């Protein structure tokens with residue numbers, strides 16, 4: 001049985017922040033709003049870095065054209081940038097009139113400590129997710145969230161940067177993709193979402209997910 005805690009609220013509020021113990025999280029894996037710029041990053045990154053254990057890992061999706069902002073704020077928070085992966089979404093389209101073709105979204109991985117000792121659930125020869133090609137969510141997976149990430153992109157990130165039984169936190173949960181990946185891989189999960197409709201969607205989704213050894217494969221994705 002995996003422990004799951006879902007919070008409906010603003011992840012920047014002191015009430016929500018105080019409800020998560022400092023130094024208690026093994027993996028922060030999130031997909032924040034990209035449009036808030038440095039000032040938004042400066043609001044949420046430092047307090048959430050404080051939630052990580054010494055061995056904790058920080059993983060965030062981010063827009064490639066803005067990634068230097070995230071990297072600067074992470075370094076300011078004294079994290080070490082370990083690597084930057086790429087999700088290529090060949091059927092990405094924005095909401096404007098221009099279709100930019102395939103979009104590149106980056107995945108920034110940083111750690112609290114500067115040595116080793118952080119959690120890493122895969123043999124290094126299997127850490128090949130850093131160029132992932134996957135289409136937008138569609139069909140049965142699609143839950144109506146405009147930024148929903150495919151769970152097959154998120155599963156290897158959870159597998160790679162945490163162990164079974166670890167605590168995974170997503171302060172911008174959306175439809176709950178991080179939660180689905182965490183639960184399927186036997187990790188505890190804390191998810192925060194401020195919009196009631198997305199929160200309901202994530203709650204329903206995560207209530208149906210269970211840990212499955214079938215999800216644990218050398219590449220960290222479903223066999």
Ligand SMILES: C[S@@+](CC[C@H](N)C(=O)[O-])C[C@H]1O[C@@H](n2cnc3c(N)ncnc32)[C@H](O)[C@@H]1O
Pocket residue numbers: 009010011012030031032033145147148149150171172173174175176177178192193194195198
């Ligand atoms: C890019 S989406 C995440 C999508 C998610 N990865 C998925 O696959 O469904 C970011 C989410 O953060 C939520 N959000 C934005 N600011 C927030 C805040 N201050 N507190 C909690 N949630 C917030 C938004 O409502 C949105 O659902």
